[in-house]
Amino acid sequence: MGTRSGGGRRRSTGATRASAVAATLALIVTGAACSSSEDQVPSIGYAIDNVVTSYNANTVDGAASGARQAFVRVLPGLSYIGPEGTALSDGDVGTAATVPGETLTVAYRLNPDAVYSDGVPVTCDDLVLAWAAGSGRFGQFWAASRAGYADIDRVDCQPGSKDATVVFKPGRAYAEWPALFGATALMPAHVAGRVANVPDVVGAVSSGDPDAVGRLAEFWNNGWNLVPGEADPALFPSAGPYRLDSVGESGEVVLVANERWWGNKPGTDRIVVWPKNSDLPAHLDSGDLDVVDVGAGAIDGLSPGDGYDTVTEPSRSSEQLVLATGGVFAAADARRAFASCIPRQQLFEDYGHPGFDRASGMGSGVLDSRLAQQDMLIYPTAAGVANGRYREPDVDAARSALSASGQDSITVRVGYLAPNARRAEIVAAIAAACEPAGITVEDAGAEDWTPGVLAGGAVDAVLAGTAGAQGAAGVDSVVTPAYALASGNGTNLGGYSNRRVTEIADQLAVDTSDGSRLNLTTEAENILWSEMPTIPLFAAPRATSIANGMHAAVPNYTIAGAGWNMDRWILLR
Known part of the structure; x- marks a missing residue:
């Protein structure tokens, strides 16, 4: 799949399907052809409900930020996440094909014309760096997730080549391999090598040179952080249709057409990504925003009206509380006590389905599984483990469990990226319900929130989406949420550790049979409802507003966000 296309004006039903996406290319072309150049708006404003603090969406902090949404068409990969939540191949970047044999082996061929905006070719060195960072075999990298990359035995790559052969470990045929090396996963290895003084990145990784790899990791972890007012093009080259032009004082990310892009020219030359900390309501009033992709009710005062088509839908992100496994929550009894006083049913009614009602599937009720999503065949059985528990506050059960933990009363600080009106109201509702049980809940939302606050002890719980993300999150998979509970994985923000749950995550990654996935997910939920490292609430609702006259903007209720294409x-006035 080479060039990507999106839909025309948003349907009022909000349903997004791959066929609708593919059918709109003619609309885009026709709309552009029938208008004069004066009709087209030269710059489009795109608002997201997250901050963009890093160019690297693969670190723990970067993955929780809005980097994935901002740079999905700046740092493309061999696949991207479409509106259905699955990985689709991106032929503009290259091709991937499995090689016959007992062990999963994938041959990658990068587009011969693929080149970064600084003139350096895109090569297999970039794949080697991505694998090294995510593999887990080099402890210096602070990667968000090892899913899939840890299953790779080696990446055969001649430095500077357009070809690579990825060989997986025996028995570790990672089922979702097409999603590896996808959009925003490939970082420019030549930049990391230059700054870290490692001329041969492939050689350093292959030999496991600890000093060289350590320098690469130090840059990979921190070297691509974004600073308002600064954007050195030597550090941030692009391999996509857009390149990073600047980062404004309010954190806005300005993208412009990449002159070296080898594919179809972007429909609009300039995109400004406005993060949540840039006063989005003011920018809406000023006419700066043309596509708004935020959690429903998250940004107080942000209400696009006439001139926009707005649709609210359940997303593939699970709104949840991620609990610490130390401090007041060191004992599972304390975590169960907190779960016992949370009004999950009322939270769903008040915040889980704004403007829509579903009889079944996504967004149809309280979420009772951490791994399975509500439109999956395995969901009813996996969710049945909860057996209706923890839906309504049970003060007696909460007090009993708290006493069993050796504590008469506790204070729970709940953190999240502020401001977020919906999450603030959820915390307030939980506080009111838990107070009679001797559990004081404090709102610890902060504008400088980072994923490390939970492990660092600054808060006791985090209100977040799938894998701890604060904005758009989730894909159509049980693997991503499973690894967010696996020991040692970067997105396991609470530091939860259970050997069997980790084994289940590893098994889900390679076993795709319905029966196995049903049994494994159900087994995991039995453990998780007992040990309570997280408390699922509902499928996070998201609101997408698209300005009238916009062509090809298609909501994407996954980690990719509306900016996926x-x-x-093209915006016509």
């Missing part, structure tokens, strides 16, 4: 956007 921003290079096709």
Whole structure:
């Protein structure tokens, strides 16, 4: 799949399907052809409900930020996440094909014309760096997730080549391999090598040179952080239709057409990504925002009205509380006590389905599984483990469990990226319900929130989406949420450790049979409802507003966000 296309004006039903996405290329072309150049708006504003603090969406902090949404068409990969939540191949970047044999082996061929905006070719060195960072075999990298990359035995790559052969470990045929090396996963290895003084990145990784790899990791972890007012093009080259032009004082990310892009020219030359800390309501009033992709009710005062088509839908992100496994929550009894006083049913009624009602599937009720999503065949059985428990506050059960933990009363500080009106109201509702049980809940939302606050002890729980993300999150998979509970994984923010749950995550990664996935997910839920490292609430609802006259903007209720095809956007006035 080479060039990507999106839909025309948003349907009022909010349903997004792959066929609708594919059918709109003619609309884009026709709309552009029938208008004069004066009709097209030269710059489009795109608002997200997260901050963009890093160019690297693969670190723990970067993954929780809005980097994935901002740079999905700046740092493309061999696949991207479409509106259905699954990985689709991106032929503009290259091709991938399995090689016959007992062990999963994938041959990658990068596009011969693929080149970064600084003139350096895109090569297999970039795949080697991505694998090294995510593999887990080099402890210096602070990668968000090892899913899939830890299953790779080696990446055969001649430095500077356009070809690579990825060989997986025996028995570790990672089922979702097409999603590996996808959009925002490939970082420019030549930049990391230059700054870290490692001329041969492939050689350093292959030999396991600890000093060289350590220098690479130090840059990979921190070297691509974004600072308002600064954007050195030597550090941030692009391999996509857009390149990073600047970072404004309010944190806005300005993207412009990449002159070296080898594919179809972007529909609009300039995109400005406005983060949540840039006063989005003011920018809406000023006419700066044309596509708004935020959690429903998250940004107080942000209400696009006439001139926009707005649709609210359940997303593939699970709104949840991630609990610490130390401090007041060191004992599972304390975590169960907190779960016992949370009004999950009322929270769903008040915040889980704004503007829509579903009889079944996504967004149809309280979420009773951490791994399975509500439209999956395995969901009813996996969710049945909860057996209706923890839906309504049970003060007696909460007090009993708290006493069993050796504590008469506790204070729970709940953190999240502020401001977020919906999450603030959820915390307030939980506080009111838990107070009679001797559990004081404090709102610890902060504008400088980072994922490390939970492990660092600054808060006791985090209110977040799948894998701890604060904005758009989730894909159509049980693997991503399973690894967020696996020992040692970067997205396991609470530091939860259970050997069997980790084994289940590893098994889910390679076993795709319905029966196995049903049994494994159900087994995991039995453990998780007992040990309570997280408390699922509901499928996070998201609101997408698209300005009238916009062509090709298609909501994407996954980790990719609405910007998944921003290079096709055209706004006509």
